[in-house]
Amino acid sequence: MAAKKILFLVGDYAEDYEVMVPFQTLWAVGHTVHAVCPDKKSGQTIKTAIHDFEGDQTYSEKPGHLFTLNATFANVKEADYDALMIAGGRAPEYLRLNSKVIEIVQGFAKKEKPIAAICHAAQILAAANVIHGRKISGYAACAPEIRLAGAIYADLPPDGAVTDRNFVTGFAWPAHPQWLAQFLKLLGTKIEL
Structure with missing residues (x-):
């Protein structure tokens, strides 16, 4: 297996599990993962949020951890990476307002590089206008936006x-086993037990 270089888009109040688990998993199997956030540099942190499903009408939210970024957003060039991963939580609602985030996502989509997106x-993906005609999952509250994006x-x-061609999407962090397994397959990662 050839190790891949993966760009990981995160931001303040991204969902804790959706940052920590995929980041650590991909490193553990031999890939390089660069976690970046607009307006932040390598060594700076984001605050995560823990979202849970406790029987309320929507998820609950609690403080998560500080997560240290290991790359600088301003230095990102899509051509340097084999794949893109995007964390969910509250961060996507404001990250999608950043024109460079949108350009990055569009660049990966145009070249049909693997893109893994979870939850929100x-x-x-909808804001970048790259999912028309694709089968896409996400948190149920995002269904109208997914449909409006075609x-x-x-x-x-x-x-x-x-998985729909180069997109791997999941409902939320409970989907990690399926979501990560499908993303690893798309990356060509083989794990021997």
Whole structure:
């Protein structure tokens, strides 16, 4: 397996598990992951939020961890990376307002490089206008945006994920086993047990 270089878009109040788990998992299997956030540099931190499903009408939110970025957003060039991953949580609602974030996502999509997005990260895919005609999952509250972007909303259970060509999307962090397995397959990663 050839190690891949993956760009990971995160931001303040991204969902804690959706930052920590994929970041650590991809490093553990041999890939390089550069976590970046607009207006922040390598060594700076973002605050994460823990979202849980506790029987309320929507998820609950609690303080998460400080996550240290290991690359600088201003230095990002899509051509330097093999794949893109985008964390969910609250960060996507404002990250999608950043024109460079949109350009980056569009660059990966145009070259059909693997793109993994979880939960509210679908908001960024919709804003970048790159999912028309694709089957895309995301948190249920993002379904209208996914449909308005011309995609087919994959109405999956919380632990569900779907691959449509170069896109791997999942409902939320309970989907990590499926979402990460599908992304690793798209990356050509083989794990021997």
